[in-house]
Amino acid sequence: MLIDNEFIEAVRRDMLKFAQLQLRDAALAEDAVQDALTAALTSERSFAGRSAFKTWVFGILRNKIVDLIRQNSRTTNISSLSDDEQAMDESFDALFNNSDHWQSNNRPQNWGNPEESLREQRFWEVFEICLNHLPENTARVFMMREFLEFETAEVCSELAISVSNCNVILHRARNGLRRCLEGSWFAPGERRC
Amino acid sequence: MLSCKESTHLLSEALDRPLGTGERIKLEMHLLICNGCRNYRYQMDFLRAACKNFTSRNEAGDDESGKKPTE
Numbered sequence: 001m002l003i004d005n006e007f008i009e010a011v012r013r014d015m016l017k018f019a020q021l022q023l024r025d026a027a028l029a030e031d032a033v034q035d036a037l038t039a040a041l042t043s044e045r046s047f048a049g050r051s052a053f054k055t056w057v058f059g060i061l062r063n064k065i066v067d068l069i070r071q072n073s074r075t076t077n078i079s080s081l082s083d084d085e086q087a088m089d090e091s092f093d094a095l096f097n098n099s100d101h102w103q104s105n106n107r108p109q110n111w112g113n114p115e116e117s118l119r120e121q122r123f124w125e126v127f128e129i130c131l132n133h134l135p136e137n138t139a140r141v142f143m144m145r146e147f148l149e150f151e152t153a154e155v156c157s158e159l160a161i162s163v164s165n166c167n168v169i170l171h172r173a174r175n176g177l178r179r180c181l182e183g184s185w186f187a188p189g190e191r192r193c
Numbered sequence: 194m195l196s197c198k199e200s201t202h203l204l205s206e207a208l209d210r211p212l213g214t215g216e217r218i219k220l221e222m223h224l225l226i227c228n229g230c231r232n233y234r235y236q237m238d239f240l241r242a243a244c245k246n247f248t249s250r251n252e253a254g255d256d257e258s259g260k261k262p263t264e
Binding site: 014017018051054055058096099100101102107108109110111114115118124127145146147151152167170171174175177178182 | 196197198199201202205206208209210227228229230232233235236237239240241242243244245246247248250251252253
């Protein structure tokens with residue numbers, strides 16, 4: 001079949017990137033990817049093509065990631081606020097004036113046609129850097145919601161946090177990403193080099 | 194009257210649950226007069242779209258991606 005070593009290597013790289021973003025642990029990510037690939041390659045199933053294979057092996061990987069997050073959530077307290085998260089909240093609050101309206105120089109800007117960026121490789125590099133900058137627990141909740149596509153209620157119950165806490169964390173993550181992208185990609189006011 | 198800060202929370206939650214009628218009305222009223230929050234809303238929508246695009250880029254077995262040593 002058309003699954004050769006070169007193809008497997010490419011899939012493996014994409015899987016590793018995906019796993020590492022979410023697990024933030026190189027060894028864990030490596031193991032999860034290896035397990036998923038082994039399961040896929042030793043299965044008796046046949047695939048209609050490379051796409052079908054990749055989709056399937058990513059499905060296995062997602063389940064592995066979810067299992068690891070579950071195990072991990074028993075030993076970490078997701079709802080406790082790290083210094084980084086505290087700092088993010090403070091810098092968010094600083095965007096507003098006393099009556100909780102935007103300070104004029106902090107008002108969210110018009111990004112034009114941001115969808116065009118989705119075709120640019122450089123954009124994705126910036127996007128990944130911004131994701132990696134999110135504090136660990138904030139990132140975990142966000143990625144469960146957006147990449148593993150859990151419903152918010154499921155994220156909360158998997159991680160044993162309340163819905164309102166979940167909402168707060170997702171809001172923090174989105175705002176962090178929004179500002180990171182605005183500062184580094186969409187409207188880098190001071191960047192001139 | 195909704196503050197901008199409150200409206201950012203609703204705009205984020207709108208990605209996770211259907212807002213109630215009261216919430217929607219307050220939000221729409223606020224967005225009518227607030228350019229910053231309108232931009233915020235587009236930015237939230239864009240983030241959702243970018244995340245979807247990120248996963249599908251990764252997972253799509255774009256049969257082209259196998260054949261590029263680009264240099």
